[in-house]
Amino acid sequence: MADIIKLLPDHVANQIAAGEVVQRPASVVKELLENAVDAGATSIKLIVKDGGKALIQVVDNGIGMSETDARLSFERHATSKISNAQDLFNLQTKGFRGEALASIAAIAHVDMQTRTENAEVGTHIKIEGSKIVEQEVIATPIGTSIAVKNLFFNIPARRNFLKSNQVELRHITDEFHRVALVHPSIEFHFYNNGSEIFNLPRAKHRQRITHVFGSKMTDRLVPVNEETEMVRISGYVCKPEFAKKSRGEQFFFANDRFIKSPYLHHAVVASFEGLIKPELYPGYFLYLEVDPSSIDINIHPTKTEVKFDDENTIYAILRSAVKHSLGQFNVAPILDFEHDPNLDTPYAYKEKGMVLPKVTVNPAFNPFQETSEKGTARPTYQKTSVKGWEELYKGLDVDSDTEGFSSLEIESETEVQGTLYPETETETYSGTTFQLQRKYVVSTIKSGMLVIHQNRAHERILFEKFLGEITVKEGVSQQLLFPLELSFSNQDRTILKEIHESLSNVGFAFEALDQETVKVTGVPLVVSESAIGTVLDRLIADYKEGFGEAPVSQAEQLAKTLARNLAVRSGEPLDEESQLALVNDLFACKEPALSPFQKLTYTIISEGDIEKKFS
Ligand code: ADP
Ligand code: MG
Numbered sequence: 212m213a214d215i216i217k218l219l220p221d222h223v224a225n226q227i228a229a230g231e232v233v234q235r236p237a238s239v240v241k242e243l244l245e246n247a248v249d250a251g252a253t254s255i256k257l258i259v260k261d262g263g264k265a266l267i268q269v270v271d272n273g274i275g276m277s278e279t280d281a282r283l284s285f286e287r288h289a290t291s292k293i294s295n296a297q298d299l300f301n302l303q304t305k306g307f308r309g310e311a312l313a314s315i316a317a318i319a320h321v322d323m324q325t326r327t328e329n330a331e332v333g334t335h336i337k338i339e340g341s342k343i344v345e346q347e348v349i350a351t352p353i354g355t356s357i358a359v360k361n362l363f364f365n366i367p368a369r370r371n372f373l374k375s376n377q378v379e380l381r382h383i384t385d386e387f388h389r390v391a392l393v394h395p396s397i398e399f400h401f402y403n404n405g406s407e408i409f410n411l412p413r414a415k416h417r418q419r420i421t422h423v424f425g426s427k428m429t430d431r432l433v434p435v436n437e438e439t440e441m442v443r444i445s446g447y448v449c450k451p452e453f454a455k456k457s458r459g460e461q462f463f464f465a466n467d468r469f470i471k472s473p474y475l476h477h478a479v480v481a482s483f484e485g486l487i488k489p490e491l492y493p494g495y496f497l498y499l500e501v502d503p504s505s506i507d508i509n510i511h512p513t514k515t516e517v518k519f520d521d522e523n524t525i526y527a528i529l530r531s532a533v534k535h536s537l538g539q540f541n542v543a544p545i546l547d548f549e550h551d552p553n554l555d556t557p558y559a560y561k562e563k564g565m566v567l568p569k570v571t572v573n574p575a576f577n578p579f580q581e582t583s584e585k586g587t588a589r590p591t592y593q594k595t596s597v598k599g600w601e602e603l604y605k606g607l608d609v610d611s612d613t614e615g616f617s618s619l620e621i622e623s624e625t626e627v628q629g630t631l632y633p634e635t636e637t638e639t640y641s642g643t644t645f646q647l648q649r650k651y652v653v654s655t656i657k658s659g660m661l662v663i664h665q666n667r668a669h670e671r672i673l674f675e676k677f678l679g680e681i682t683v684k685e686g687v688s689q690q691l692l693f694p695l696e697l698s699f700s701n702q703d704r705t706i707l708k709e710i711h712e713s714l715s716n717v718g719f720a721f722e723a724l725d726q727e728t729v730k731v732t733g734v735p736l737v738v739s740e741s742a743i744g745t746v747l748d749r750l751i752a753d754y755k756e757g758f759g760e761a762p763v764s765q766a767e768q769l770a771k772t773l774a775r776n777l778a779v780r781s782g783e784p785l786d787e788e789s790q791l792a793l794v795n796d797l798f799a800c801k802e803p804a805l806s807p808f809q810k811l812t813y814t815i816i817s818e819g820d821i822e823k824k825f826s
Contacts, residue, residue: 221287221341222317222340222341222342224287225287225313225314225316225317225341226317226318226365226366228287228310228313228314228317229313229314229315229317229318230369231314232310232311232314232315233314233315233318233362235263235373235374235379235382236259236262236263236264236267236362236373236379236382236383237263237379237382237383237385237386238386239263239267239315239319239359239362240257240259240263240267240269240383240386240387241386241389241390242306242311242312242315243257243267243269243311243315243357243359244257244269244386244387244390245305245306245311245390246269246271246305246306246311246312246355246357247269247271247273247355248305248390248394248397249273249292249304249305249306250271250273250274250275250354250355251273251274252271252272252273252354252397253272253396253397253398253413254271254272254397254398254399254400255269255270255271255272255397255398255399255400256268256269256270256271256399256400256401256402257269257387257399257400257401257402258270258401258402259380259383259401259402259403259404260403260404260405261376261404262373262374262375262376262377262378262379262380262383263362263379263380263383264361264362264370264373264376264379265360265361266358266359266360267358267359267362267383268356268357268358268359269356269357270354270355270356271354271355271356272352272353272354273354273355274327274328274354275325275326275327275328275330275333275353275354275355276325276327276334276355277327277330277334278334281323281325281334281336282336282343282346284312284323285312285313285316285321285336285338285341285343286309286313287309287310287313287314288308288309288310288313289309289312289313290306290307290308290309292304292306292307292309293307300503300504301503301504302466302503302508303503305467305468312357313341315359316338316340316341317340317341318340318362318363318364318365318366318369319339319359319360319361319362319363319364320337320338320339320359320360320361320364321336321337321338321339321357321358321359321360322335322336322337322357322358322360323335323336323337323338323355323356323357323358324349324351324355324356325351325354325355325356326351326352326353326354327353328353332348332349332350332351333348333349333350333351334346334347334348334349335347335348335349335351339364340364340365377709380403380705381702381755384401384408384702387399387401387409388423388462388702389462389469390469391409391411391419391423392416392419392420392423392462392464392469392496393464393467393468393469393498394467395413395414395415395416395418395419396413396414397413398411398412398413399411403705408701408702408705409422409423409701411423416445416446416447416496416498417432417434417447420432420447420496423700423701424460424700425698425699425700425701425703425727426698426727426728427697427698427699428449431449431450431453431494432447432448432449432450432496433447433448433449433450433536433537433540434446434447434536434540435447435448435495435497435532435533435536436532436536437528437529437531437532437535439528441501441502441505441521441524441525441528442499442500442501442524442525442528442529443499443500443501444497444498444499444500444528444529444532445497445498445500446464446495446496446497446498447495447496447497448479448483448493448494448495448496448497448533448536448537449493449494449495451483451486451487451493451537453494454483454487454488454491454492454493454494455491455492455494455748455752456490456491456492456749456752457492457752457753457755457756458492459492459494459752459755460492460494460495460496461476461479461492461493461494461495462495462496462497463475463476463495463497463499464497464498464499465499465500465501465506465508465517465519466499466500466501466503466506467498468508468517469515470508470515470516470517471515471516472516472517474522474526475522475525475526475529477526478525478526478527478529478530478533479493479495479497479529479530479533480492480493481530482529482530482531482533482534482537483533483537486537495533497529497533499525499529501519501525505519505520505521506518506519506520642654642655643655644787644790644791644794645787645790646665646784646785646790647662649781649782649783649784649785650664650665650666650781650782651663651664651665652665652668652785652790652793652794654790654794656815658815658817658818659815659816659817659818659819659820659821660815660816660821661794661813661814661815662813662814662815662816663793663794663797663812663813664781664806664810664811664812664813665779665781665783665785665793666778666779666780666781667778667806667808667810667811667812668793668797668803668806668812668813669774669778669779669793670774670775670778670806670807670808670812671774671797671800671802671803671805671806671807671812672774672778672793672796672797672799672800673737673770673773673774673777673778674770674771674773674774674806674807675770675800675801675802677717677735677769677770677773677774678766678767678770680716680717680718680735681713681716681717681766681769681770682716682766686715686716686717686718686735687718687735687736688715688718688719688720688733688734688735688736689718689733689734689735689736690720690732690733691731691732691733691734691740694722694730694731694732695730695731695740695743695744696728696729696730696731697728697729697731697743697744697747698727698728698729699727699729699747699751701727703751704724704725704727704729706751706754706755707721707724707729707747707751708724709754710750710754710765710769711724713765713766713769714750714769717735717769717770717773718733718734718735718736718738719731719733719734719735720732720733720734731743731747735773737777738777742777745776746773746776746777749772749776750769750772750773750776753768753772754772770807771807771808774807775807775808779793797812797813
């Protein structure tokens with residue numbers, strides 16, 4: 212048989228290698244930022260367009276490159292950072308593989324301008340798909356600027372695989388955070404599509420964290436410090452009451468490098484034991500310093516996973532250091548164990564047993580029909596849901612009389628099929644209901660017993676309500692007499708701006724979205740004032756978790772998130788009126804049978820089922 216093995220040409224090898232280094236625009240951002248840090252820059256600018264698909268540019272004021280180095284830097288395995296294998300065990304730099312620029316140049320259009328301190332002129336090189344297409348002498352400031360355009364121009368499959376610009380921007384922002392948080396003495400600017408989204412002056416760690424995540428962080432951070440022979444730990448954890456349902460503010464750095472370590476994460480979580488609910492994530496920014504020879508950062512191509520020589524000991528030290536800090540800063544005793552901010556539900560079923568909710572229901576209400584008459588009932592629970600408002604208007608005797616229920620003797624109806632309640636205008640159910648285990652609402656129907664899952668049913672009701680409002684843009688907004696000031700990080704504000712229109716359709720109103728402290732001037736009826744912050748935080752968190760990635764529409768996703776966060780929960784007592792309202796509103800829905808998350812909202816236990824039990 213003839214020989215069949217061939218050596219791959221360089222450009223093919225480069226493209227293959229590129230696949231490992233560059234998965235998406237954020238990978239390029241990481242490599243370029245790290246190179247700038249390695250070059251000793253004190254000021255770094257990141258410029259991004261269209262989620263990095265059109266442009267990623269990093270400008271630094273570091274040491275720059277000579278003409279020869281500038282050309283060489285694009286060769287594979289060309290690095291100034293190590294020269295022998297021994298150096299691998301004493302790494303002081305982020306890069307060392309000499310792969311990044313070669314890989315990037317293989318799959319994009321790269322434009323580099325660079326000058327060293329003692330050269331009078333600099334070098335300008337253009338590379339496309341590994342080929343130098345232009346090189347010239349140029350007047351340029353000391354330092355390096357690398358612009359990467361048209362990423363994956365020669366690998367369409369990869370390019371098509373990229374997510375929306377928003378999602379790619381989110382990944383880029385994550386990488387930016389990881390570098391910025393560990394180099395507070397470097398000034399960073401980050402521009403997205405022409406507007407500056409981060410401006411981070413030189414600072415100390417703590418200030419850098421608040422510059423990145425917003426000044427609300429200031430009061431949340433508890434310092435952690437521990438020095439042992441094996442490891443030096445410094446940084447901050449967030450107070451337990453600010454633990455979140457979603458990940459996002461968990462950062463470990465080892466020797467100034469962002470690392471992922473589920474094992475060490477566990478150590479931190481363990482030190483919060485008893486202080487936060489198991490499903491919550493504590494926030495932390497922890498910087499570990501170890502002897503470079505005791506850490507192997509080589510085990511993963513993108514270098515976020517590391518191996519410590521004695522991980523168990525580091526685990527133990529970390530755990531006790533965090534515990535100690537939490538205790539020392541008196542965090543534990545002031546914690547109110549009973550208070551669960553998640554249960555600050557805006558939905559006023561809770562603790563409202565004595566107040567009769569005035570509910571108006573139009574079972575034929577179709578949230579997708581713009582023509583629904585004003586004044587006719589919609590499935591809102593207005594009077595029960597305006598906690599904050601009621602306070603403001605106490606004594607003003609708000610007219611609370613709305614249409615009562617017209618009655619439908621469901622048990623005497625003819626055979627119920629498909630929908631439980633005929634879709635005629637005025638019929639509502641007014642029979643007996645009771646709540647089972649604070650979880651189900653039970654009522655009787657002709658064919659037997661109807662058991663409704665209160666949480667899921669309410670999710671369905673709210674989902675259709677919000678979706679309708681977003682679609683027809685007619686959510687009712689309650690103006691807040693005193694605008695609520697909430698501070699958000701830049702990233703979070705970018706997200707708020709992205710979903711701003713949908714949010715205002717359901718009744719949110721904002722001012723000063725461009726400033727760190729955003730003013731909330733209006734909220735949907737069902738959101739109580741005390742819950743606004745939580746609801747917005749959750750919305751943003753859901754968005755970060757990828758609802759920007761979901762194939763469904765933003766409107767649908769927003770409606771889902773609102774529904775999930777505002778729906779009455781299992782475990783909450785419901786008074787009789789609310790139970791009844793729930794039944795009626797559920798069956799006024801277009802798709803009453805399933806929650807927006809595709810779970811059954813109700814089940815029917817038929818007379819036959821019951822009879823069987825007695826046979
Ligand atoms: P590595 O960082 O692993 O060495 P790279 O491909 O990222 O490999 O970079 C190759 C070389 O190019 C680096 O070792 C460095 O000498 C040089 N270089 C890259 N970016 C810069 C920069 N911003 N400033 C100065 N030199 C740089
Ligand atoms: Mg590098």
